[in-house]
Amino acid sequence: MKRWGLTIPLPGVPLAEHRKIVEELPDWGYTDVWTSEKAGTDAFTPLALASQWAPRLRLGTAVAPVYTRGPALLAMNAATLAGLAPGRFVLGIGASSEVIVRKWNATEYVAPLRRVRDTLRFLRAALAGEKVSEAYETFSISEFRLEHPVDPPPEIALAALKPEMLRLAAREADCAITNWLAPGDVPRIREQVGPELELAARIFVCPTEDKALARRLGRRLITGYLTVPVYAAFHEWLGRGPDLKPMHDAWKLGDRRKAMELIPDEAVDDLVVHGTPEFCRERVQSYVDNGLSTPIIALIPTGDCPVGQVRRLGPG
Structure with missing residues (x-):
């Protein structure tokens, strides 16, 4: 299936005003909406709303940091979304950055590769409904089981930039999510994750001449x-x-x-990516032509109506 994603919330548009936009996205050719989590909205709330506004869209977090929630809370967040959108939610997790984790959330940022790996393994078990008691390398869990397990469990994606994390995604995740790359960089990423794994990337798009x-x-x-x-x-x-x-x-x-x-x-x-909407669509497509599975447009606002820009950037 050809995928075409959008980052929500759109810049400059309050979340409470997104309903009509999200409802129309499938008609404009979008298949996915993905969130991020930095210093604005959290990663899950916009998707909870979107799950009820547009039942045809796939929903994903890109990403929920593994340090800023405890593993059990992260599993509960994921189970909630998976219950609202069965088979349509992808839990994207990642290490985030030292600024977000340590400076903003007062949490140690230690051994990110191992922490992401351990969280992924815990989430696999917890979201499958298992009772988890395990001493992982970076944390321990004792007798945790979700009260409301979900069927099917959500897919799990890993945010990955460099080879070790990319290879971890290829071994143990359902998708790799990357960020800040050019179309010509995609084959280098593909070399690490192989030809079959879903590869998503947030692409920054500024539709202006x-x-x-x-x-x-x-x-x-x-x-x-x-x-x-x-x-x-x-x-x-x-x-x-x-x-x-x-x-x-x-x-x-x-x-x-x-x-x-x-x-x-x-x-x-x-x-x-910048230029006319037609050029921007072609440029985003060039990422796909180079091996990207799921482009996720992140709109850079120019002062024009963001809703109109999103409509024109959709593949139709």
């Missing part, structure tokens, strides 16, 4: 994300390290404005 505006907005996002160590390492692995080194050097010196200015236009154009 004003290149200067798109690049300015793109630079803001790139400095916000790609200066985070895990993303910096990801792009070093992808081969984009030399292009982004001047940005990193300026950022480390505390010169945020200079850091943005030093991102090459080519890097922005690689990582942020």
Whole structure:
């Protein structure tokens, strides 16, 4: 099945005003809605609403961090969504970042690969209705069982950037979710996860013909994300390290404005889709042509009506 996802909530649109938008997404060609969890809405509440607004859409978290909820609470969140949308919910989990986990949620950020692995294994058992008592490497669980097990259990996706996490996703998850890549980077990811695993990616889309505006907005996002160590390492692995080194050097010196200015236009154009809606659709399709299973559009607002932009970006 050809998939075409959208990140909700849309920027600048209150969650309470999303019902009509979400109801119409299938008619515009969208098959999925996915959430994130940073400093806005949580990952689960928008999907709970969407599950009742649009029964044809698949729902996914991209992602729910494994550190900011206890394992049992994460299982309960997932079971709740899976019960609201049987067979239509994908639980995407990931390590998130030290900023979100330690600085914002006052939780230690230790051994992310092992913590994600252990959480995945716990969730597999718990969501299957098993009573779990297990000493995992990074935490222990004693006699936990969901009061309301779900059938079928939801699929589990792993957020993964570098080879070890990507290979873990290929071995033990139903899907890998990645982020901040260009169409030409997709084959490198595919080499790690193999040809069969579902591969999803959030793609930042700025539907405007004003290149200067798109690049300015793109630079803001790139400095916000790609200066985070895990993303910096990801792009070093992808081969984009030399292009982004001047940005990193300026950022480390505390010169945020200079850091943005030093991102090459080519890097922005690689990582942020911009242009007419028709061009943007073709560019998103090029990710799929290179091996992506599920593109997840993240709309970068330009001041125009986001609802109209979402409608025009749908494949119809």
